């Protein structure tokens with residue numbers, strides 16, 4: 090295109106210039122040539138992708154007075170004297186599952202990892218508020234103040250009683266219905282509100298005890314978002330303003346109110362009825378309200394819903410030495426980095442930039458950039474370092490551990506050659522590959538070559554939403570969630586920043602990046618080498634966000650080495666240690682960073698979950714006879730059962746689990762299944778199974794719970810369990826709390842699985858009812874053909890297998906068995922269908938009583954699901 094334009098210009102010059110008298114012609118020609126040269130120069134400069142001139146003026150414009158800390162609230166004022174037994178959990182009344190303000194409240198709770206329960210505001214009854222002397226909620230939140238005010242008397246009294254008894258506060262948001270100005274009294278409170286105002290110049294009350302994270306002292310000048318603000322007016326001493334602003338609404342300005350401060354967030358100290366409340370005259374769309382909301386949570390819950398003020402920060406600079414010529418760091422960039430680090434160290438004890446290197450790319454830039462590489466190496470001792478891969482390749486692309494180790498050893502040798510200090514036990518995999526979904530080889534190689542104990546990723550459980558990221562521990566490596574600061578490998582210049590400087594600044598000034606720091610006690614930020622060359626956007630970003638945090642919050646930044654940081658993380662969130670494996674094929678990004686030789690077809694399509702002693706082995710063997718159905722390969726330890734989701738095996742990971750299933754072949758008709766009878770009543774299995782196999786069908790078998798309990802007892806006797814041998818069945822099932830532990834354990838294994846409704850409810854809280862098949866264990870014994878037909882129809886398995894021709898009652902065994910080609914039968918082993926005396930009548934009566942309520946619940950559940958009631962259940966209900 091450039092050439093075409095150039096030719097056009099030359100012909101233009103020829104046409105215009107050559108036909109004039111000679112002198113004139115020469116002058117004109119000279120002029121034309123100069124013009125063309127200039128034009129070419131301008132064209133060339135503006136159209137090449139050469140790096141731009143650095144914007145040296147990248148200074149943060151955040152200013153504040155930074156008043157001394159002593160005058161600010163301490164969390165002691167949020168703590169309570171006296172002991173109240175209340176859970177750290179919020180109860181929220183939302184307008185609907187789609188309401189935007191409600192979603193904003195919930196996402197802030199999710200981001201803070203606070204537990205909560207939502208109720209739709211128009212539900213007639215309150216949920217249970219307490220249980221056996223325990224308060225179930227430490228704060229009550231209403232998305233809409235009107236709902237609280239208009240609660241019927243009965244519910245309001247119940248709620249007030251709860252709040253008084255457990256010293257629980259109420260947080261209320263106003264909502265506006267139309268756009269006209271209106272004023273009204275708030276319920277029967279000596280309080281008035283004026284709604285639909287525009288406001289400006291926001292201030293905080295420096296004397297408010299509610300402020301904790303939020304730092305008062307500054308006025309936020311300018312107009313506040315929206316014209317739907319509500320302000321509060323009162324003369325009563327129970328009320329105290331937490332925040333106020335001036336109005337910009339003309340009607341009020343004309344009334345002479347512009348100089349008055351109107352209360353936007355108000356505390357009711359409870360002097361009237363003993364209940365503390367905080368009223369918000371707007372939702373959470375204004376950034377400062379996010380902080381005030383968090384402080385209100387902490388204040389009203391007496392510090393139970395509070396993350397504290399410490400914020401740990403680690404800034405990783407990935408891709409050291411990696412990067413195209415023209416976008417790498419030069420010597421001056423390295424100097425700026427060091428200077429910046431020095432400044433940050435003065436504010437953040439222990440702070441070091443954490444540099445991740447791939448040695449292969451040393452000196453692969455321009456001469457100036459190669460000097461920059463050298464400057465980094467000369468100053469290596471000033472930074473923390475961590476290894477990337479030697480050649481920056483994604484670990485999952487290495488199919489074997491040896492190849493990975495070879496790469497890592499090269500990088501380790503590089504570190505040695507250049508005296509790079511690498512003893513922080515931390516590493517990051519390029520492009521997050523291999524960390525999650527797990528590439529076992531990476532974990533092994535990391536451990537062997539580098540003794541890595543900590544890594545971080547943005548991918549677990551998914552990239553988005555970022556507020557849901559969590560950590561886990563696998564193979565003794567602690568995986569921490571990573572945050573991004575909004576800079577990527579391609580964000581090099583401020584004037585090319587997507588959305589412009591205002592976008593980046595908005596993220597810093599109370600927006601996304603600021604809230605990341607507020608929401609996460611531990612922040613690991615990902616940046617890249619290229620963010621420190623060019624316009625040094627990373628230096629600008631961190632300097633600005635740190636300053637902004639200091640101006641508006643009492644948060645304190647701290648830096649500790651990665652291993653200590655990881656230990657800190659899991660001491661804060663011990664419940665995250667256990668990973669939750671998900672199907673990598675359910676997330677495009679996960680699939681892209683999962684090893685090529687893995688396949689989601691190597692996972693079961695249905696699970697037989699038990700419970701134990703209901704005929705699960707018979708079902709397993711009948712299913713395995715079907716030409717289109719295939720079970721897992723046997724385990725050397727637990728035989729036909731893999732028992733992956735229910736025990737320690739889960740920590741071996743998805744690769745380990747997949748090894749139990751055949752590689753997919755051409756016959757896609759194969760229905761691969763897994764049977765582990767321990768799954769049914771284990772409280773973790775439904776969640777884990779659903780996370781990995783959300784589309785799987787779940788098959789369960791139910792049998793009279795009393796018979797099941799007795800069968801288990803006989804099973805334990807047959808296995809010479811001393812407790813089962815020394816105690817009668819009745820002694821075991823009727824054992825009281827003080828009985829020996831072994832008896833109580835056996836009692837538990839006999840009785841708990843039979844609480845069918847409770848366990849099924851848990852499964853149904855994950856899987857939809859149409860994915861659950863409930864089979865009758867008595868029918869499986871007496872008429873297995875009908876049961877197997879039901880299973881085939883339910884799973885839509887083809888070809889339809891005629892079990893009539895393949896199963897036969899074996900009178901010697903007393904059960905149905907498989908017919909072999911030569912006509913003989915193959916029955917299950919001795920341990921299935923044992924001979925033992927019938928249950929004594931005392932135990933029978935005891936268990937009838939014991940399971941009475943559980944069976945009623947099962948009846949209700951099956952009726953709700955539209956399922957046929959098994960005969961044994963009808964019998965047991967009749968006895969009741």
Ligand SMILES: Nc1ncnc2c1ncn2[C@@H]1O[C@H](COP(=O)(O)OS(=O)(=O)O)[C@@H](OP(=O)(O)O)[C@H]1O
Nearest residue numbers: 701702703704705706707800870904905921922923
């Ligand atoms: N066809 C056939 N053959 C043998 N046994 C059969 C069959 N169908 C159902 N049953 C009943 O299955 C009971 C054992 O249940 P499980 O296989 O689930 O037991 S286990 O949890 O795997 O140990 C077993 O319990 P016990 O009678 O107590 O041994 C049997 O009653």
